[in-house]
Amino acid sequence: MAVTSTTSTTGSSLDVASIVSQLMEVENKPLTKLDAKISTSNVKISTLGQFKGQLSSLKAAIDDLQTPSNFSAWSASVSNENVASAQLDNTAVAGSYQVEVSQLALPAIWHVSGFTNEAAALAWYNNASQSAVKSAADATVFRTSANQYVLSLKAKATGTSASFDLTGVANASIDQPAQDANFKLNGIDFVRSSNSVTDVLTGVTLNLKAQTAAPITLTVAQAESSARPKLDALVKAYNDLQSFYKAQTQSSADASTRGILNSDFAVSSMMRELLNGLMTPLTGTGGTALAGANDLSALGIKLQDNGQLAVDDTLFNKATTLQSRLANGLVIGYSGGKDLSTRITEMLTSGGVLQERIDNEQQVQKDLNARKTALQDKLVSVQARYTAQYAALDALLFKLNSTSTSLKSALDGLTASQKNN
Known part of the structure; x- marks a missing residue:
């Protein structure tokens, strides 16, 4: 019996390319799964990188609040800034002074x-x-x-x-000729070798610029608060991080809507540590205890029911000593000899919780890519084997088909010969 060919124009019995293609679809399923895992790993690394960036922003906001030089408890103003100017440090006290400059210091x-x-x-x-x-x-x-x-x-x-x-x-x-600076403060004469005078008024550097035609006034007074913008920055940095964390850890039975960091223990533990740090009583430099309120309300900040922070105007207006506290050094989340900023730094650096999490995920991706390369090499061999096997089968079927046709012709000839006899 003849074997019917699927491609009669060539006499071939099998569509080898189509058969091998369908077989390779099955063989490629593990590769497709690996590609999906690699894609997920890529997204995780990117997401962890964004988390790291937002954590760095939070650290910067905390550092800003913990830098005393960002907050001058006092400000200095001079009635004629062409004649003199002044800078203050944290030891300056309030006062108003009459300044007269009769001679500036000059070099020889x-x-x-x-x-x-x-x-x-x-x-x-x-x-x-x-x-x-x-x-x-x-x-x-x-x-x-x-x-x-x-x-x-x-x-x-x-x-x-x-x-x-x-x-x-x-x-x-x-x-x-060289000359010294001659000037008066509240009528008292002073002589100094420099126009930058640091030893006349405590906490004040007086910079002489020109002689006076008439007395001018130097005023040292309580500065307007510069804390609010930095408190707003802290609140925004934490809230952005917290919103990102909630979105990326969202739970769902549907994998397509589940957060990429859902069930990520390392990330969850970091967020708990951050919140605990913010809830830890505020301290002075080096962890020294503070008198009076020492929780978030002392910064004019409150924790809302949704887990986010907010600068509360009522609390902020009540924190009348906040500016001077910040100027003297205020520390957030101090515990076990470390403040919250230091612990965030440890999370971000090599060996830290977050960096180690990123490193581990990058290693996972590296291993997956190695497995993919090995599987691709294997599939090339599998496809070559299938192609060789079915090509050989196709050739065999072609031969059988040719033999069947020849046998039929011989039988037909024998039958015809018998009928003629």
């Missing part, structure tokens, strides 16, 4: 002339015999005319104590 300036080139002028300055001048003054060479150069020497500091003297030196002339 001399020049030595008679040089025919720049090299000669600098050689004079660098000569060992001028070591005292070199240690006291900076040098600049000016070209005054053709083949005429002048060495200008300016004292490295203002005031008579930093002056130097070239009297008796050939071709040396003085351009500006």
Whole structure:
């Protein structure tokens, strides 16, 4: 009996390509599952990276609140800023002062002339015999005319104590004698070698700029609060992180709507540690106990029922000492010798909970890709084997078909011969 060919134009009995393709669809199912796992791993790594970024933002907001220099308990204002300015540190106290400037501190300036080139002028300055001048003054060479150069020497500091003297030196002339600053505060005379005065008013650096035609006023007073923007930043950073966490850990029977970090114990433990840190009593620098309120309300912040933070206007307005507390150093989440910012840093760095979680997921992805490569190599061999087997079967069926056709022709010829006899 002849075997019917599926491709009569070539005499082939089988569609080898179609058969192998269908068989490979089955063989490729494990590869499809691996691709799905790799895709999920990619999403996890990306999500953990976003979590890390938002955690870094929270740390930055905490650090801002814990940096005393961000909060000056006092501010300084000068009635004429062209004459003077002032900076404060945390030891400054309130007060108003009358300032009069009769003379600014100036550096001594001399020049030595008679040089025919720049090299000669600098050689004079660098000569060992001028070591005292070199240690006291900076040098600049000016070209005054053709083949005429002048060495200008300016004292490295203002005031008579930093002056130097070239009297008796050939071709040396003085351009500006050194002088000290002369000024008054509330009518009391002061003489200082510098225009930046740090030792007259506690916690105040007074910078003299010009002489006064009339007295001006320096006022040191309680600064307006600069805490609110940084509190808002802390609240936003935590709320953004908390919202992201809730979305990425959402539980659902439907895998397509389930959060990618659902049941991720490491991430959940970090969020618990963050909340515990925020709920830990506030302390001073080094964990020193604070007098008065020391919970979130002392910052004007409250924890809402939805788990998010909010700056409460009523609480904030009641925290009248917050500015000075921050200026003196306020620490959030201090426990076991570490504040919350330090613990977040440990989560983010190598070996930390979050970084280790990311590293582990990257290793999972690496292993999956290695398995995929090995499986792909195996499938190439499987496809080649299937193709060879069914091609051989196709050739065999073709031969059987040819033999059947020849046998039929022979039988038909024999039958016809018998009928003729």
